[in-house]
Amino acid sequence: MxxxxxxxxxxxxxxxxxxxxxxxxxxxxxxxxxxxxxxxxxxxxxxxxxxxxxxxxxxxxxxxxxxxxxxxxxxxxxxxAAYPMEEPTPAADDLRGDLVRALRLMRDSFDTRPKYAQALMAVLVASWARPDLHERLYREVFDPRGERFTKRALLHYADKGVVDRERVTDVVADIGEAMVFKHMLDTMQPPDDAYLDMIVDQAILPAVGIDPRTLS
Amino acid sequence: MxxxxxxxxxxxxxxxxxxxxxxxxxxxxxxxxxxxxxxxxxxxxxxxxxxxxxxxxxxxxxxxxxxxxxxxxxxxxxxxAAYPMEEPTPAADDLRGDLVRALRLMRDSFDTRPKYAQALMAVLVASWARPDLHERLYREVFDPRGERFTKRALLHYADKGVVDRERVTDVVADIGEAMVFKHMLDTMQPPDDAYLDMIVDQAILPAVGIDPRTLS
DNA sequence: GGTTTTAGCTACGGAATCGTATCCAACATG
DNA sequence: CATGTTGGATACGATTCCGTAGCTAAAACC
The missing domain is CATH 1.10.10.60 (Homeodomain-like)
Incomplete structure (x- = not known):
């Protein structure tokens, strides 16, 4: 008390x-x-x-x-100061695994620090009514950290010829983050591993032209 | 002044x-x-x-x-009071068109009333730290309006056998809304028609197993 | 040890908001 | 037109936060 x-x-x-x-x-x-x-x-x-x-x-x-x-x-x-630093993708020969790991990295950074995630969202939404703040947020927080999450993995495998480079568009590169965000907004909880698997299998992989059932 | x-x-x-x-x-x-x-x-x-x-x-x-x-x-x-009411899907024989229209309906409801969209997002994020508010938001605002946007269209065409019912999962049904939300968070602007087309062609249709290039 | 830097503490007048009370007038009703 | 209802205006003490000032003392430095 x-x-x-x-x-x-x-x-x-x-x-x-x-x-x-x-x-x-x-x-x-x-x-x-x-x-x-x-x-x-x-x-x-x-x-x-x-x-x-x-x-x-x-x-x-x-x-x-x-x-x-x-x-x-x-x-x-x-x-x-607390923004999750980039783990350069392990770059094993495992597209699906790398995608799942990328999403887990994102999820974990919220899961282990829920207050941090809430604050980030609060600032993001507040910045909507305040262009100056939006500019600062991207310049001082997001930009300094470079490429993010799934996009890096997708580009890596595009370079290796595993996926069609043409299909790794900005829209496709955003699917994973968008789905994780939406899940958090809807449920107030970071997605569990099973849900991340579904995002990869049902949304991202089909978008780059890969049927997950063919991956073994 | x-x-x-x-x-x-x-x-x-x-x-x-x-x-x-x-x-x-x-x-x-x-x-x-x-x-x-x-x-x-x-x-x-x-x-x-x-x-x-x-x-x-x-x-x-x-x-x-x-x-x-x-x-x-x-x-x-x-x-x-201001939540956009559902236009029951025209149900023409045009999956791609219906998906695009569903996303436009969502986009327009934000585009024509930016203050409304901002307020909605502000409440959504604030509710994250307040379970009571989250519960009220879904019960008093979202739930009373029933099924939303793309899911209705996807289910309609699943019933007609155009798409595989198995692939119309909750994850897939959320892709469109998730992408529109993310776009708004990133850019502070509702997506234009071209972007909605990309969401449909590059994310949603592939996820239900349809190659948009085969559609016409 | 003695000195410099930096935290902590208390206090202040000003401003904004709170929630309520009071009174008056515009509106609706018949 | 007489009456009851509802909205508008003002005022109030209480609370919270603002931004600053003045002082003491702990920590770091030499």
């Missing part, structure tokens, strides 16, 4: 640590990043406040204003 | 009407619905306030509290 509760009933669990001790530098910034992500996940980007982030991080407002100007500056920095 | 501006710089254009005149009943409720959708689109569900909605609708806070308890009650009601 050592929790405080925000105005909306959302549980806030302020970081606690031995009194008379202080974090600095990276440790402090990390805690604030985490707090900003939590705050955004719980109250939305527009509902996030400096006071709320400070509470969650167990620090003082002044410490936030020393480094940032507004909640969204902290959140964007946090999302960038 | 007869606009006021909200705290975040968002333009607010309060409803104006001849002074000494009043709306009541449906006319008033309709204006408030529109205002609630605008407010949510501009400031997010968590950022929306009763005061803001009242300003946009050009009415008084008291008039809102007379009927509703909180912004989200108004927004959910507004989304329900």
């Amino acid at each position: 050592d929790e405080t509760r925000g105005a909306d009933g959302t549980a806030e669990a302020p970081e606690t640590r031995p009194k008379g001790t202080r974090r600095r530098g990276a440790a402090l910034v990390g805690a604030i990043h985490a707090a900003a992500v939590e705050e955004t996940a719980a109250r939305g980007l527009e509902g996030a406040t400096m006071e709320g982030i400070a509470r969650r991080a167990g620090t003082a407002k002044t410490s936030l204003y020393r480094r940032w100007e507004a909640p969204e500056d902290i959140v964007l920095e946090a999302l960038h | 007869d606009e006021t501006r909200g705290a975040d710089g968002t333009a607010e254009a309060p409803e104006t009407r001849p002074k000494g005149t009043r709306r009541r009943g449906a006319a008033l409720v309709g204006a408030i619905h529109a205002a609630a959708v605008e407010e949510t689109a501009a400031r997010g569900l968590e950022g929306a306030t009763m005061e803001g909605i009242a300003r946009r609708a050009g009415t008084a806070k008291t008039s809102l509290y007379r009927r509703w308890e909180a912004p989200e009650d108004i927004v959910l009601e507004a989304l329900h």
Whole structure:
């Protein structure tokens, strides 16, 4: 019962640590990043406040204003810092396996950090009404990480001649991510392995002209 | 320059009407619905306030509290009232055409009312952190409208034997909507006709085992 | 150790929103 | 036209967040 509760009933669990001790530098910034992500996940980007982030991080407002100007500056920095890095595709000779692994990589990055996924979606949707924010999101978070998920695998096998290069269009390269997103929006849960298999077998592979039943 | 501006710089254009005149009943409720959708689109569900909605609708806070308890009650009601109704599929003998038309129906419902689409997405994402809201959204907005978009068309042609019933899975039925959503998230724009054609030709038709090049 | 940097704490006036109360007037009804 | 209903306007104390200031003290540096 050592929790405080925000105005909306959302549980806030302020970081606690031995009194008379202080974090600095990276440790402090990390805690604030985490707090900003939590705050955004719980109250939305527009509902996030400096006071709320400070509470969650167990620090003082002044410490936030020393480094940032507004909640969204902290959140964007946090999302960038935590964005899943690319595992260069193992490039075994296994198209189906690589596709499944690519989707799992994406899924896991949300599954293990649901607050992170929620915050990312919140910013993505908020940016819809704010072109400046949309531009920053893609420039500061998405773009720096390069090619993503299934597209890399598809292009790899196109180069090897396993699939028709003509069929690896932008639309096809987006199918996997689009389906994972939709599933999360519908169910509030990341898809399980069985569902990822279905995406690959029923949507992606047919789109590149491969009948999964012929793959053994 | 007869606009006021909200705290975040968002333009607010309060409803104006001849002074000494009043709306009541449906006319008033309709204006408030529109205002609630605008407010949510501009400031997010968590950022929306009763005061803001009242300003946009050009009415008084008291008039809102007379009927509703909180912004989200108004927004959910507004989304329900404005949700696109189902055009029963024309059921011509034209699978590809029906799929394209189904996607256009979905796209147009967003394209002609961008504020509505933004609000819908804002609520959808906010509901992710709030199971109660998610439940209400599906129960009060989505569910009452029944089967959606491409699935109806696919099932129709499965019954006619044009496509393999086995291949019309939930995953496949979701491809179209998933791709339209993703496109909107990425670009902040509803897809144009050419893009919808690509979704049908490159993703949906292959998934049900039809090569679009054989269709005409 | 002594010094510099950086966190933490408290407090403040201003602004926005909350939810309610009060009063008046426009509308609808008969 | 008389009456009852509904919307509009204003005001209020309470709460939350804003952004800044001033001070103390822990951590890092030399």
